[in-house]
Amino acid sequence: MTSTEQTPDTAPVVARLSRLDRFLPLWIALAMGIGLLAGRGIPGLGQVLDAVQIDGISLPIALGLLIMMYPVLAKVRYDRLDTVTRDRRLMWASLVLNWILGPALMFALAWIFLPDLPEYRTGLIIVGLARCIAMVIIWNDLARGDREAAAVLVALNSVFQVIAFGVLGWFYLQILPGWLGLEQTALDISAWQIAKSVLIFLGIPLLAGYLTRKFGEKTKGRTWYEKKFLPRIGPAALYGLLFTIVILFALQGDQITSRPWDVARIALPLLAYFALMWTGSFALGKGLRMTYERTTTLAFTAAGNNFELAIAVAIATFGVTSGQALAGVVGPLIEVPVLVALVYAALSLRRRFEGKPA
Template sequence: MSTPDTAPVLQRLSTLDRFLPLWIVLAMAIGLGLGTAVDGLDDALDSLSVGTVSLPIALGLLLMMYPVLAKVRYDRMATMNTPETRRMLVASLVLNWLIGPALMFALAWLLLADQPEFRTGLIIVGLARCIAMVLIWSDLSCADREATALMVAINSVFQIVAYSLLGWFYLTALPDLLGLDTEGFSIGIWEVARTVLVFLGIPLAAGALTRVIGVRRRGEQWYEQRFLPRIGPLALYGLLFTIAMLFALQGDQITSRPLDVARIALPLLAYFGLMFAAGFLIGRRIGVGYARTASLAFTAAGNNFELAIAVAIGVFGATSGQALAGVVGPLIEVPVLVALVYVALWIRRRWYPAEDAAGRRPPARPVADGT
């Protein structure tokens, strides 16, 4: 019988998650087809707008954020107070909020210096820390599920406070300080903060309230095993709907510039690999064991593309290059992080043989505690 770490990784993903890159490509194709076949669709979508966000796209963005935030165990934030946990959390904060944004800023300017819209879009992606599919990568790699949930909860709350400030710093203040030519582009704190409050604040409050009410009325087992699996696919449906609408609006730009997708993908590939490696090296350095090191690495490597897309659309519009950069993100992230799950399991066998051997033993039978 295959143990969790030896069973094929792809077989342990749901059908929806396993073929996510395919669904994204299909959504792109449907969007391009709609944009070409339906005259005036882009004008119709623009006419149903509040600010720079089309209402149908706004609904799709909120729909894809809510199930993700309903999964977060916010109560875990105060229950893991140990020295090892504190070391892990400090390392997570450094990786997610200092190293990650700085690395994406450097890669964006290095590889997309001549493409200010794509460069800005990637920086926006780098600021959005992972709160969604990292839970899947954590389980597949036999990481510490509770540690991952704790880091996800902290990232969820921290983004409300930090995202807009870091957006202003990396998109306006730091380029000015370094003398980089932003071609007249600048962004205010309130522009980003307003979008974050709407597209993260609303689903965050709804998700937290749903968990409190659901657990209180029906119990945690029902909430985790019955309710969450039912609403989970809504996140993917919202993402695919949003992508289809974006590509319906951006059809001409995309079909006329196919190499742009490849250029956006290159810094993303470098980012995922470097952040994953940094997470494992730091975790090994601080001695938190394989399971928590893997949680640290995947939390650092992944990004919250839902939020990045929402911010790009909210600040720059659905037809912007910034929005396109955000859309390319999940297309690249899923296959890369699936591959990194295999890398993590290989590292466990090589660097953590004792934990690997323990993980392969059959589970012990429960012993009655006498109560």
């Protein structure tokens, strides 16, 4: 992630990536495999990792996410955020995609693909309600999206998540199914549980990134900060991502590997969801004549989901061994490789998007 901005823009897209980034799919596949094997092969590892938590927040996962997000948020030029908030097309498009179309699409896909599996269906609907505020930061950065726009949109999603998650859960699990004559499900979730997730997974790294840039530029200047300091901390984001993936899959490795057919059933609507949300959002950004950077940010923030919150809600409401919890766990199993592939898809579309030869 550190060398992508130092190679001439005339070079091929992949050549502009650092060696660490260029083999990202390999590193992520290895991390997923290590996590699954560790969770399956080391007796009691999942229980030990799951026990290391405070007030329902897994400390290993929180640590990995904080390490992952801090370098990216330290790159944000916070003095430029007003240029994002003035972009009404971007703000409204993000709100509509994230809080109207996204949940509605996941609801429809869950019922289409899983009409006979109510637990998994409910878990997927919960995933659709949890809009991404964490890992999307790194996908956007790898795809060379607009960092300032990503910071604003995830903050916007965070506010709406606290306000709207419970209401939308009530609507999509009880009210709308009742109108359509479908099975209804109750969801008991407190606003504090959602706010706590937002504060930990976004608030802490956002504050740290802001303070680092503010005091780093004040003492050493912007040139030193961006040319010397940021390249040093940049690789930590990928290390944090890989650590998070290993821990996440070690925690749930036994569930995933012991029910392969169920995982496959859950994976199908997820694959459809990520493909439709990303391509639709990218096409919308292009249609609204946004820049490549902001179109990419719009697509990734709309396609990603807050799996940490979805899993926490499913476990708190239905139990750790429930089908709802398994659906939440399968979310990142599918989301991580799919969004990595979409990073490369975005990079390959960049020149065509800007009207340049590939």
